[in-house]
Amino acid sequence: MKIAVVGAGYVGLVTAACLAELGNDVMCIDKDHGRVALLQAGGVPIYEPGLDDWVQRNQHAGRLRFGTAMAPAVTHAELIFIAVGTPPQEDGSADLQHVLAVAQHIGQHLNGFKVVVNKSTVPVGTARQVERVLHEAQQTRGTCVHEVAVVSNPEFLKEGAAIHDFMHPDRIVIGLPEGATGDRARTLLARLYAPFNRHHERTVWMDVASAELTKYASNAMLAMRISFMNEVALLADAVGADIDAVRRGVGADSRIGPSFLYAGTGYGGSCFPKDTRALAHSAAGHGLRMRLVEATEAVNAAQKQVLVQQVCGRFGGDLRGLRFGIWGLAFKPNTNDMREAPSRTVIAELLARGAELQVHDPVATSEARRALSQDLGRPVAEIDSLRFVDEPLDALLAVDALLVLTEWKCFHHPDFAAMAQHMRAPIIFDGRNLYDPAQLQALGFVYQGIGRRN
Numbered sequence: 001m002k003i004a005v006v007g008a009g010y011v012g013l014v015t016a017a018c019l020a021e022l023g024n025d026v027m028c029i030d031k032d033h034g035r036v037a038l039l040q041a042g043g044v045p046i047y048e049p050g051l052d053d054w055v056q057r058n059q060h061a062g063r064l065r066f067g068t069a070m071a072p073a074v075t076h077a078e079l080i081f082i083a084v085g086t087p088p089q090e091d092g093s094a095d096l097q098h099v100l101a102v103a104q105h106i107g108q109h110l111n112g113f114k115v116v117v118n119k120s121t122v123p124v125g126t127a128r129q130v131e132r133v134l135h136e137a138q139q140t141r142g143t144c145v146h147e148v149a150v151v152s153n154p155e156f157l158k159e160g161a162a163i164h165d166f167m168h169p170d171r172i173v174i175g176l177p178e179g180a181t182g183d184r185a186r187t188l189l190a191r192l193y194a195p196f197n198r199h200h201e202r203t204v205w206m207d208v209a210s211a212e213l214t215k216y217a218s219n220a221m222l223a224m225r226i227s228f229m230n231e232v233a234l235l236a237d238a239v240g241a242d243i244d245a246v247r248r249g250v251g252a253d254s255r256i257g258p259s260f261l262y263a264g265t266g267y268g269g270s271c272f273p274k275d276t277r278a279l280a281h282s283a284a285g286h287g288l289r290m291r292l293v294e295a296t297e298a299v300n301a302a303q304k305q306v307l308v309q310q311v312c313g314r315f316g317g318d319l320r321g322l323r324f325g326i327w328g329l330a331f332k333p334n335t336n337d338m339r340e341a342p343s344r345t346v347i348a349e350l351l352a353r354g355a356e357l358q359v360h361d362p363v364a365t366s367e368a369r370r371a372l373s374q375d376l377g378r379p380v381a382e383i384d385s386l387r388f389v390d391e392p393l394d395a396l397l398a399v400d401a402l403l404v405l406t407e408w409k410c411f412h413h414p415d416f417a418a419m420a421q422h423m424r425a426p427i428i429f430d431g432r433n434l435y436d437p438a439q440l441q442a443l444g445f446v447y448q449g450i451g452r453r454n
Ligand code: UGA
Pocket: 121, 155, 156, 157, 158, 159, 160, 219, 222, 226, 259, 260, 261, 262, 263, 264, 265, 266, 267, 268, 269, 270, 271, 272, 331, 332
């Protein structure tokens, strides 16, 4: 099928590469000339395992092309995916200017019936707005007005596992407009997604508003599970229970399931924080309060401070003269994304208390330098008490303790003997519950996890 994807960001690139892999003829458009030039030259502007191979393979096969011009993409495509950013505004609501600008451009170049598929995470009612903008743009152009079906098809992929998630979806949620345009869209989308529905039907058809809300409700539900387990972990600490055992026990209930029950240093990333806020804001706009969603966010903000509290509990609030190693900066493994990463809160707080830090991340160093320079109000290169190191063990040289903030694979089975030799004191604050408390105690470490029984 002939497809255009507008936006060569995270969702757009993955969508374009995966749809091309399925044999479709895909044009991926972005207004950022530098980004497009890089992609045309075989580069990939984001870190996502495997994505570069998929992009290059499909480019060479001629199924995937990149460009900056909207007109040829719109003319080419029967299905046009909008996959541009919806960044949060100061009040927490989603900023729709990019989505609506794209709709305006599409409208200027329509040459027949098209299905416009919204992949960006947008508040309920956005598809209607897109429809209106498409209509107005055509009227302004003064030519005949073509019919368009604006569909909501939210994306559920996780950073670090994006290709796998796209190619093996639990479900494909599609919200259709009413009437004949909705029926035409359904026929085209059923054909597009047929490869995923061979063994059993994964598509969940619904109306547009429900599809838009499904995306927010899913992310809020997952975020809520995490915050709930983080609260239970605090209690586990207080009563001498082990959150890992509790997690296994709770998750074994088939009504609950085992995923997204891991206590840690709080959730981060570009989605959960933004989407929970946007959902609460959206509810407020209708005179409703979503108390669970608000509490989820408040618990998460507090959770990002838990490791700092543990450190202060051991060393006191004044950390001058103390040195700490930090393993992991990205908000989660297999990504260089630093958006809302708990490491940002922890690092700012420890530095403010006078600590010296040696930090290591296998992938996110340059992103982290940028993010932390912004948080700390000056370039990190000018901050003597914050050193970035290339090797995990170098982060441990003469430190008073190690803090583990991201569960990268390379941190799972480290050489504990070598670690202890490097450290001034063998103390680990494990923000991801990676290690076995009993094993570490036997090796002579002082170990503190999140809700772990020592
Ligand atoms: C999330 C959702 O999982 C995707 O389904 C959704 O498509 C995506 O948002 C989006 O809206 O675009 P993502 O933000 O990439 O994906 O990352 P997750 O793997 O969901 O992790 C989010 C955060 O939760 C991370 O900080 C992670 O460390 C934390 N987390 C996750 C926990 O603290 N405990 C867990 O049990 C699971």
